[in-house]
Amino acid sequence: MSTEGNGFKSGSNLEKVLKAGQFAFTGELGPPRGNAVEEVTEKAKHLVGMVDAVNITDNQTAMVRMSSWAASLLIMQQGLEPNFQMVCRDRNRLAMQADILGASALGIKNMLCLSGDHQKFGDHPNAKGVFDIDSIQLIGMVKKMRDEGKFLGGAELEGSPKMFIGAAANPFADPFEWRVHRLAKKINAGVDFIQTQCIYNMDKFRKWVQQANDMGLTEKVYILAGVTPMKSVGMAKYMKAKVPGMDVPDEVINRLQGAEKGKVAAEGIKMACEQIEEFKEMKGVHGVHLMAIEWEHKVPEIAEQAKVLPRPEV
Amino acid sequence: MIVAKRKPFDEIKEYIQDYKKVLVAGCGTCVAVCLAGGEKEVDVLNTELDMARRLDDNPLETGTITIERQCDVEYLEGLDDLVKDYDAILSMACGVGIQFLAERFPGIPVYPAVDTTGMSANLAVGWYEERCRSCGECVLGLTGGICPVTMCAKGLYNGPCGGTNNGNCEIDDAQPCAWFNIYERLATQDRLDNILKIKEPVGWNDQIPRTLVQPGYKKPEKDA
Numbered sequence: 001m002s003t004e005g006n007g008f009k010s011g012s013n014l015e016k017v018l019k020a021g022q023f024a025f026t027g028e029l030g031p032p033r034g035n036a037v038e039e040v041t042e043k044a045k046h047l048v049g050m051v052d053a054v055n056i057t058d059n060q061t062a063m064v065r066m067s068s069w070a071a072s073l074l075i076m077q078q079g080l081e082p083n084f085q086m087v088c089r090d091r092n093r094l095a096m097q098a099d100i101l102g103a104s105a106l107g108i109k110n111m112l113c114l115s116g117d118h119q120k121f122g123d124h125p126n127a128k129g130v131f132d133i134d135s136i137q138l139i140g141m142v143k144k145m146r147d148e149g150k151f152l153g154g155a156e157l158e159g160s161p162k163m164f165i166g167a168a169a170n171p172f173a174d175p176f177e178w179r180v181h182r183l184a185k186k187i188n189a190g191v192d193f194i195q196t197q198c199i200y201n202m203d204k205f206r207k208w209v210q211q212a213n214d215m216g217l218t219e220k221v222y223i224l225a226g227v228t229p230m231k232s233v234g235m236a237k238y239m240k241a242k243v244p245g246m247d248v249p250d251e252v253i254n255r256l257q258g259a260e261k262g263k264v265a266a267e268g269i270k271m272a273c274e275q276i277e278e279f280k281e282m283k284g285v286h287g288v289h290l291m292a293i294e295w296e297h298k299v300p301e302i303a304e305q306a307k308v309l310p311r312p313e314v
Numbered sequence: 315m316i317v318a319k320r321k322p323f324d325e326i327k328e329y330i331q332d333y334k335k336v337l338v339a340g341c342g343t344c345v346a347v348c349l350a351g352g353e354k355e356v357d358v359l360n361t362e363l364d365m366a367r368r369l370d371d372n373p374l375e376t377g378t379i380t381i382e383r384q385c386d387v388e389y390l391e392g393l394d395d396l397v398k399d400y401d402a403i404l405s406m407a408c409g410v411g412i413q414f415l416a417e418r419f420p421g422i423p424v425y426p427a428v429d430t431t432g433m434s435a436n437l438a439v440g441w442y443e444e445r446c447r448s449c450g451e452c453v454l455g456l457t458g459g460i461c462p463v464t465m466c467a468k469g470l471y472n473g474p475c476g477g478t479n480n481g482n483c484e485i486d487d488a489q490p491c492a493w494f495n496i497y498e499r500l501a502t503q504d505r506l507d508n509i510l511k512i513k514e515p516v517g518w519n520d521q522i523p524r525t526l527v528q529p530g531y532k533k534p535e536k537d538a
Contacts, residue, residue, distance in 0.1 A: 089468070093515065115475045118467050120485045129468060136472040137515045152515060170476030175497045178474070178506075185472060185512055197476055244477040244484035 009146065009192060010164040012109035013081045014053040016314035017287075018193065018222045023280055024287025025308045026083065026195070026224060027051035027299055029075065031066035037074060040066070043296040044075045050303045051080075052311055053110055055195070055289070058085040062122025069103045076107060083166060084108045087116025092132040093141065093152055100142060104161030112166040112195065113138040136189045139167055143190030165190060169223075170197035171208035172247035180211040187221050194221055195289040198228040198239075199275065201247040209284045218284035225279045228291045229302060230268035233257055269302055276306040316344040316408045317442045318351060318428040326359070326404065327366055329425040330374070333401040336363070338427070339393070339415065340380030341407035348442055350428050351406030353380040359406070359427060384411025390418045397422055450519030456508045458499035465492035471513040 008015055017024050027047045032039040047054055054075055058068040072082035084103050086096060100111070115135040119127045133141065133152075141152045142165050149160040167186045171179050183194065199205045205225070212218050230236045233256045240248035252271070259267035272290075279285045288308070292299050303309050320326075330336050338360050346352025356378045367374035379396065381389045384407035393415075397403060402423045405412040409430040416424035434442035447464045453471070454461060463469050467485045474493030477484025481494045500506050527533060 115468055115470060117477070118485050120467075131468045131470065132518070133515045134468070134470040134472050135475075136512055140512065140514070168476060173474065173476045173478040174481060175474075175478075175494060177501075178497050181506075181510060182472075182474075185510070189512055244479040 010109040010162040012053065012164045013314065014083065014110050015164040015192070017052045017312055020312065020314050022312045022314070023308065024052050024222070024224055025050075025303065025306075025311065026053045026055065026287065026289045027296070028055040028057065028289070028291045028293075029071070029296060030057045030060055030294070031068065031071035033063065033065055035066060040071050040074045041078060044078050044080055046296045046299050047075075048079055049311065050299050050309070051290070052287075053081040053083045055083045055085055055112060055291075058087045058114070058116070059090060059122070060085075060117070062089065062117050062119045062124070062127075064123060069099060069106070069108065072103065072108050073106055081110065082108055083110040083112050085112040085114060086138065087114045088131050088134055088138055089116035089119060089129050092130050096133075096138065097141070097145065097151060100145060100161050100163070101157075101159075104163060109162065109164055110166060111142060111163045112168065113142065113191070114168055135167060136185055139165055139186060139189040139191050147190075164192050166193045166195060167191045168197065169194045170245050171199075171205055172197055172201060173245035176204070176208075180208060180215060180217070183212060183221075184215065184217055187217055191221055193224060193286075195224045196226040197245060198226045198291060200239075200252050201249050202275065202278070204247060206282070209282060213284045218286075222286040223284060224287040224289040225275075225282075225285050226289050226291060227272050227275055227279075228293060229265075229272035229295070229298075230256055231265050231295065232268075233264060269298070269305060272302060273306045276308070315347055315434065315436070316410070316430060317348040317432060317434040317444075318345050318408050318430045320350055320355065320359070320406075320428050321426065323362060323366075326425070326427050327363065330363075330402055330404060331372070333374070333423075335375045335377075335400045335402075337377045337379065337397060337400040337403045338363075339384065339403055339405050339407070340378070341384045341405075341411050342380050342382045345406060345408055345411075345428060346380070347436070348434075349440055351408075356380050356406055359404070384408075385414050387414075387418075390415065393418070448520065449516075450524065451516055453513070456513070457496045458503065458505065458508075460492055460496045460499065462492050462496065465490075465495075471516065472509075 029043050056068045056072045059065055068085050072084045075082055113135050119129045142163055144150055145161055146163055149157045169183050236248055236253045236256055239246045256264050256267055276288050279288055338356050340351050340353055340356035360376050360378050383389050397419050404425050404427045405415050406427045412426050432444040433446040434444045437443055449463050466473055467483050474491055478491045478494050483489040483491045500508055
């Protein structure tokens with residue numbers, strides 16, 4: 001279906017929700033380490049009706065998984081809208097453009113452009129990391145394909161892929177002062193929406209959004225705040241100590257530790273919902289991206305408790 | 315300079331196990347400075363091979379020579395008569411020298427005795443760190459003299475990624491983040507505008523063998 005003339009870049013549900021001024025709510029699904037369709041459909045069924053779009057990760061943490069576009073197609077059959085993730089680690093510019101065209105041809109309308117975790121973290125640590133282009137250059141490439149109808153190399157496309165272009169931002173990785181400028185670079189490259197790293201340090205996030213507001217950036221891009229509820233004290237400690245670029249203040253761990261026995265996960269969800277309430281009111285934030293890692297079945301409960309249901313029909 | 319490290323002894327020994335007369339050829343320039351393939355290392359390898367083959371009851375006759383540069387035809391000429399007496403050559407030069415030697419003597423098997431590991435700076439005696447990947451399109455003028463192609467584990471041109479961890483790279487706490495350092499240096503020099511602009515995708519210049527003829531020079535007629 002052509003989207004020309006209707007004012008939409010791709011006409012995806014996510015784009016329509018955001019453009020309508022609704023507070024967006026997106027989810028995430030990691031494809032399986034095998035070809036098990038049922039593993040995808042089982043996770044996905046909990047998300048139906050709960051979110052506006054679902055990120056389908058692309059070999060996350062450099063572990064080989066079912067391809068993002070294939071799992072995207074599977075969840076489309078369940079009535080969900082995918083946000084097709086693409087990392088720069090595994091493909092050169094030829095393969096990337098081919099997959100973008102294929103994804104678009106099969107009805108995928110959202111993309112998330114990422115550099116990708118280094119291959120060293122995964123199950124093929126000695127693989128050759130491609131990084132032919134980086135995430136900012138990937139954004140520019142998708143935009144050029146979509147808006148100019150041209151390949152990166154300059155040749156004319158026979159049918160351009162209409163993608164709503166997303167990217168990530170990590171307000172917590174240093175140097176903090178540069179992070180908002182890096183956001184600006186992504187906007188200049190042509191990004192339409194941003195999903196942030198999981199937020200636990202609210203003070204720092206408020207400062208980052210304030211900077212983005214002051215620079216007028218939040219009028220040029222939709223920001224979805226990243227939320228991952230803590231399941232346990234162990235998870236919080238692990239994220240604080242072991243996950244690069246993650247900022248988990250001690251007060252988060254202390255609060256989880258103070259929860260009654262057997263109620264730590266519930267406390268984690270409560271904390272996430274309190275964050276979501278603040279994001280709903282925060283100038284410059286246009287939605288939440290919920291990364292309930294291997295906790296898809298909890299999404300309905302979280303969505304209910306966060307009062308983001310029902311999702312808007314646009 | 316170009317740095318290299320010696321290959322595991324067993325690998326070297328296996329290469330030459332069927333030969334009776336082997337020339338161990340060192341190189342007197344880069345690999346000598348980085349303690350991998352100069353005259354001293356040639357002698358050490360020669361002694362090790364000699365002992366090992368005796369223990370195997372498979373004696374080896376060896377010769378040694380270290381020439382100034384194996385990557386320069388001028389110095390290779392001196393080997394023309396010498397190599398005729400040998401079944402094989404073990405080269406301790408970098409990958410360039412090894413290939414150049416093999417090209418000069420196409421009838422004689424040439425084997426590497428070192429692994430070439432890059433273009434590095436000499437941080438202390440015996441300690442080298444890579445600084446250049448010879449990409450052919452130097453961006454150091456924009457990045458404060460810190461190479462993102464070499465020093466960023468992802469080779470990003472528009473970094474830093476989200477994995478910067480207290481100034482270090484996500485791959486290792488002991489590996490400084492190149493883009494963190496680029497930011498810091500440019501901030502100190504009030505040059506952050508250098509990296510505000512998007513660096514567009516680069517054309518990789520290292521995907522085919524490269525030839526360089528400096529301005530004012532030309533290939534000799536016979537090779538043109």
